[in-house]
Amino acid sequence: MPDRTALLFPSQGSYLPEVLRPLAAAHPAVGDVLTAVDHAATQYGCAPVTPVLLQPRAPSLEELLDRDPETLQLAIFATSLAVHTVITEVHGVQADVLVGHSMGEVTALVAAGVYTVGDGAGIICLRSRAMRDHGGxxxxxxxxxxxxxxxxxxxxxxxxxxxxxxxxxxxxxxxxxxxxxxxxxxxxxxxxxxxxxxxxxxYLSHNHLMAAAAQELGESVALIPASPLHGRIYSPVYGRFLRDEDDFPQLIAGHLTRTVDFLGAVRWLHARGCDTFVEGGAGRVLTNFVHEATGLAHTVALLDQPVDLTGFEAAASTLPGFRPDSAAATSPLTAAPEPGADDLEPARAATGPTALPEWDELLAELRRMYAEETEAPEDLIEFDMDLESELGVDSLTQLSLFARAARRYGRAEPPKSLRITDYSTLADLADLLRRMDAA
Missing domain, CATH: 3.30.70.250 (Malonyl-CoA ACP transacylase, ACP-binding)
Structure with missing residues (x-):
């Protein structure tokens, strides 16, 4: 199935004074994000961001660039996470894929549950320090x-x-x-x-002259614990979806030396069915790039200026899955993607394990899901075929599909400790579903 909605996390330059104040006043979850960022910033020797983001007559982009670029980076990071938290936790929107531009890739890793908000803020501090000390x-x-x-x-x-x-x-x-x-x-x-x-x-970045800074940053980030992905991230640095086995500290360190092919990421996703791109931060820098790259994709800027709470919700209401006044059922920073927009079959009512279909029907349904994902003919997919080595379905995609199947049949969300690669065939997955408790 295609990824239909991409949430974009920006990097330098995506800052607008006071743009976050209406969201913070309306939603306590924004304050939780800012508190976590402030606490981590203090631990890493950086200034807190809440005064910058919420005070009246906040400093301009030019002022922060001149006197405090490290706080500027934290402010951009915190704004993006606040936007992500509100649209997921408050309004129930789950993007199919996350895309970060440069530093925004750290935000995407936090949004996908790899790092906590505090650890992500710490990484931003370490990144800024490496550029400051080695940028020349x-x-x-x-x-x-x-x-x-x-x-x-x-x-x-x-x-x-x-x-x-x-x-x-x-x-x-x-x-x-x-x-x-x-x-x-x-x-x-x-x-x-x-x-x-x-x-x-x-500071200098995305240049081979920053190799020493990148090595130092990678070693520092490697000390911060990382969790498995709980969302799909397409990396403009790697030019593909990230996998659990990727070295995330080296990805982050690579931001200092490697090229960001944002245009290539947008064109790849759009060619495969992604038709909505959402600016997950202040302004519309990235969605402007999307418009230039595709000309046809629907773009949404949630915190464009001038903005108030009504304007934010009006923009968010155009997104698939938007709910006006209800909290999403799962945590905004660890939720797996919701079913795609073209998943038209309603979820089956389930009251317990017996709500599952018969064995043959369950296997057939799983085969249909994997055929749609891989674009392979159903009759070529055997129930005992190894999904990764023979069908080419990576572990992240397997976990996403299995989570969708569990929701469809009223099963509890798969635990974070689940090693999906231990269940390598459709028959294994069907048996796992039969043994899972109802939600």
Missing amino acids: SGSQVAVGLSAERTAHLLGVLALDDLQIAAVNGPRQTVVSGTDDSVDLLSDAASAIGVAQARVPWP
Whole structure:
């Protein structure tokens, strides 16, 4: 089944003063997020973010960039998690896939339950510190060219320190490097009539010159405990869905040296049925990129300015699964995805284990689900076929499908300790469902 709705978590620049105040006033869950972030920030030697996000006459983006870029990063992280918490916990919306741009990938890992809110805030502090201590005199510039034409321009300049940092859209590519080299690139772009603008961030990132900082960051993050994924994350750095066996500290460290292909992520998801992209933070930077990349996808900016609570809820009400006044049944930071928008069969009423269908019918239903996910003909899927090695279904997808089957038949949510790879065939999964308690 296709992922229909993607929730996007932004990075630097996605900050609007006071934009979170209406949500914080209406929903105590926002205060819980901010409290956890503030507590972790203090432990890691950073300033709390609540005064910045909620005080009247809050500092502007330019002011924070100039005097406190570390707090700015925490504010962007906290805002995104507050948005995610409200739409999931209060309004029952569960996105099919999470996508983080650069630092936003840390937010996605928290939203998918890999890290706690506090640990995620600690990672942001460690990340900011690594860039501050090792960033040198580097900077970034956005040029109005495709990635291919930008790479050609860099080849002409032949400056070893210049690197494509991010591919944001069909005609926006960000390049990072030392200040002197970025100046030369800007001059060259202007000389050939190409629009360009400096990215307002004081430290070098997404550049091979940050290798020492990346190693230090990876070693620090490796000390923070991680849990299995409880949601689907598509990584613009890896160019694929993340898996439980991925090295998440190295993914986070890689943000300092590797390119973010956001355009590639959007096009890949859109080509496979994702038709709604939601800005999970302040402003509409990422959804603007989506519009440029696809032209057709539905985009939703939840905290665009000016905004009030009515405006936020009006935007959120366009999302699949929106409930006006009820809390979702599961925790916002550990919930598995709800059934896809094209899963049209209603859930079966279940009062106990006997509510399951007969064995043959249950096997047939599981086979149908896996056939839809893999786009393989049903008659080629055997009940004793190994789902990963023979059918190519990764463990995260298996867990998501099994959780959906459990909900359909009124079974309790699978425990976090469940090793889905221990149940390698459809027959194994059917037997597990028969032995599970009713919800």
